[in-house]
Amino acid sequence: MKPQVSGVVSSKLRNDMLEVKFGDGTEGRLPFVWLRDNCQCPQCFSVEALGRKLLMDDLDVEVQPTEVEETMDGLMVKWSDGHQSEYSTNWLQNRSFTPTSRALHRERYALRREPWGAEHTMKNFDYNTLMSDDRVLLDWLLTMERKGSAMVKNAPKKDVAGPELIEHIAFVKQSHYGPHSPVINRPNSNNVAFTNAKLGLHNDLPAYEHMPGIIFIQCLAQHPGAGGESIVTDGLFAAEELRRKRPEDFKILSSTDMYFWDKGHANYSWEMPEFYKIAKFPVIKVNGNNEVVQIAVSNTTRDSHMDLPPQEVKKYYAAYKRFYIILSANAMTFKMEQGDMMTLDNVRCLHGRESYDADSQRHIETSYLDWDEARCRRRRLQEKFGCFI
């Protein structure tokens, strides 16, 4: 009887790597030290904790296989340190250092974001369905990661509706404004948002190094007539526009640290009695691959202190203003209704609002959820529904 074509069908040692061919024809190059480091035996790895038990002290970077056996289940390797390891085909293929396996894990980590301009329409979700149907919750999580924005309809008229939805997902990211924060016109306000003034496009809380990942903006009461309209734009879209059209501006904004600050006193009992935050990073934050990972824009909390030589300041402002114009030119304007709860990727999308009458009963509540927790829930739901990419 012909053996099934599965497992590892051939392997060859070359350049500190095992070159393997799997039964389905795919190949992989597996570095020796990586294979030994990731031995899946109970001595090296805990299946209960899903964590590596092998200590760094005990890993020999020069470790070599002394014997390799291709099995129907995968690979067996005997090592120069006397240890013996077994690896399943599936485990190896998932981690075979091929462009495909690397790309798959990149998506498991974080989904590819899809930039959008002024023509964008937010996808609608129903509050109660999000609270009761995990498939819809997963759809919201996928939408938020890809589009950075979604509208939740029919939120209950209570100030903790945002936190309750967040607690259903994971838990609230607290700030010095409390677990949720009423955006209303109030006297002696500790934040310009808590007045009736127009608010320029901004991300929330850039005075935090750990800016909140997702903002939940719930409308408990809207201002009737003109005023109070929301303005929303995709900072990722604008940043890529800037990079394309004004690469020098992009360079300045992504390499120059700005301070943001937020100082004040409590308006409500659950707030900290006094706060004085300062954070410092570029307005456009990129990672080592020059990918945009965070936008931080806020005219309200942009610090008057600047850590620049004075001769570079005007050039900085000019770049910043041009970026702001792109942000504005690609924004959408709409008016939230009572029961609406807008959800935005706060390190990507910016929001603002038009001014409204001082004696309005307009009442917005904001609360936050971190991306660490949102992505965590997305992965768990993808596993639950067997739809992991």
Next chain:
Amino acid sequence: MKPQVSGVVSSKLRNDMLEVKFGDGTEGRLPFVWLRDNCQCPQCFSVEALGRKLLMDDLDVEVQPTEVEETMDGLMVKWSDGHQSEYSTNWLQNRSFTPTSRALHRERYALRREPWGAEHTMKNFDYNTLMSDDRVLLDWLLTMERKGSAMVKNAPKKDVAGPELIEHIAFVKQSHYGPHSPVINRPNSNNVAFTNAKLGLHNDLPAYEHMPGIIFIQCLAQHPGAGGESIVTDGLFAAEELRRKRPEDFKILSSTDMYFWDKGHANYSWEMPEFYKIAKFPVIKVNGNNEVVQIAVSNTTRDSHMDLPPQEVKKYYAAYKRFYIILSANAMTFKMEQGDMMTLDNVRCLHGRESYDADSQRHIETSYLDWDEARCRRRRLQEKFGCFI
């Protein structure tokens, strides 16, 4: 009578800047657009919210002064956009773009860290004094920022002692392990830490993009006899050693993203029922000025997925191992006693522990506080005691 030498004594317009001389002889070069942007009048700035009201839409980057008047209190400027601004001497001097004023704000933002090696002794603080004496609390905050480590003695024997101290400072940074987490040997554990195994040097929760800033490690019961000793090292010190001695290794570790993951199920009711975290960043994270801002080392949660071409993997491991050897060579070893609570800068210092007997009653509790909140409290206390640098 001779006028007092104060205020601004002279000013000159040059290259889009106002060159000013203050009464005390110091000078400053103040860019026009920056001055206009930071007008302190009630129309442009809210003294209640301490935030800028001037919108970016309304700022003209090419704005010019039409009239400048030096006053005993500071400066009066009339602008080409018709606006008029006044600035106090003190406000201007604080922001005069000189190396001194820039350095002062840098320290207000974050204190200079002082690296240390194996000879280091942690400063001792008393739990009850921290809870009752804000001057001592400020000393602890300053110590934590500079040294990244301190020992709190006489913590009460209850599992929420850490969270209570944190709530006295600001509020707890929650993770999927809950607001506090018992480190004990338990069956079917969701983390290798919750076993009796030796733990290599690590930072806590690198599977979070937003790694907790400060870890509170409280000893409720220590293992008698040999075992359970703590090992602590300064990652900043080791990273600078690596940069000096092996610049190529430093380059690899600071420019190559690593995945960290943490997957599991709840051990306790207040934990999330299931979690699946993945974060990605270099083991040594540097900012735009190539300063080390975060260390992320954890053999337990280092992901077996690596987003590298296979031919770069061995070189990476070799650099990582050499870094780990420096971390270990400069570590201190000691044994915590009941009532001790070690506090560490978790994005800088690493900790580990020796193994201990499986049936030990050893009980450690960990909880977290973010640097955003700790630095906030430090600034507020510095203001309170008039000792702002």
